[in-house]
Amino acid sequence: MLKMTNIKKVFRTEVVETHALRDFSLHVKEGDFVAVTGPSGSGKTTFLNVAGLLETFDEGDYLLDGQSVKGMSDNQLARMRNEKIGFIFQSFNLLPDLNLFDNVDVPLRYRGFNAKERKERIVQALETVGLGSRMKHLPAQLSGGQQQRVAIARALAGEPRFLLADEPTGNLDSAMAQSVLELLEDINKAGTTIIMVTHDPILAKRAGRNVFVRDGQVTEVTKEAELDELVQKTAQVGG
Numbered sequence: 001m002l003k004m005t006n007i008k009k010v011f012r013t014e015v016v017e018t019h020a021l022r023d024f025s026l027h028v029k030e031g032d033f034v035a036v037t038g039p040s041g042s043g044k045t046t047f048l049n050v051a052g053l054l055e056t057f058d059e060g061d062y063l064l065d066g067q068s069v070k071g072m073s074d075n076q077l078a079r080m081r082n083e084k085i086g087f088i089f090q091s092f093n094l095l096p097d098l099n100l101f102d103n104v105d106v107p108l109r110y111r112g113f114n115a116k117e118r119k120e121r122i123v124q125a126l127e128t129v130g131l132g133s134r135m136k137h138l139p140a141q142l143s144g145g146q147q148q149r150v151a152i153a154r155a156l157a158g159e160p161r162f163l164l165a166d167e168p169t170g171n172l173d174s175a176m177a178q179s180v181l182e183l184l185e186d187i188n189k190a191g192t193t194i195i196m197v198t199h200d201p202i203l204a205k206r207a208g209r210n211v212f213v214r215d216g217q218v219t220e221v222t223k224e225a226e227l228d229e230l231v232q233k234t235a236q237v238g239g
């Protein structure tokens, strides 16, 4: 489904080289809900960006739905990204001047769906996240949790196979965070594979699978106690 093997990613500037991912290997199967934790600067966002085809890599192999992404042109990568992947960010990234309907419409227009199909997808996605009655509202008229739901609807409307979420609850209080997580759990149960970066071990533990990233490498966490231990050990480093 999503298989990374020995991925290496180096950021280079004139003065410094940062090895963001080194020998990063992860196999995510269809239907998985993977939570990714780890100290800040460990490579979590870089991993998500490589997984989401927003960032290239220097070495290793990456198979997405059985297709190697190595050597694909920018156009091929963009098509694959638009068809298969939905993104959710900590800061929601909604357009403030557009109502909810139009916000969800943006990526659908870009993909060239006709008006009827777009409308069906938008209404269904907003209903799935519980905002079907607010389509004409502006983002600023909603709570943070509701705004994140709109961002989730926008991702879902593209019917992605994979939902990649970077700290999706990072800007929310704990009640809203819980409710967004419950929504993601429902979406996962309905068949979408989810990879979520979170610094919150309590939320992470609710995912079916936990992995821990440190120094650009990933460890599978099989026991809850192990995650606590890893988080504590690296707490001094931050994040």
Ligand code: ADP
Binding pocket: 011, 012, 018, 019, 020, 038, 039, 040, 041, 042, 043, 044, 045, 046, 047
């Ligand atoms: P995390 O998400 O775990 O906080 P990141 O993936 O953002 O970690 O960063 C991993 C490392 O790569 C860090 O040292 C960071 O400074 C570096 N890095 C990330 N993006 C860039 C970039 N665009 N240019 C240079 N260095 C980067």
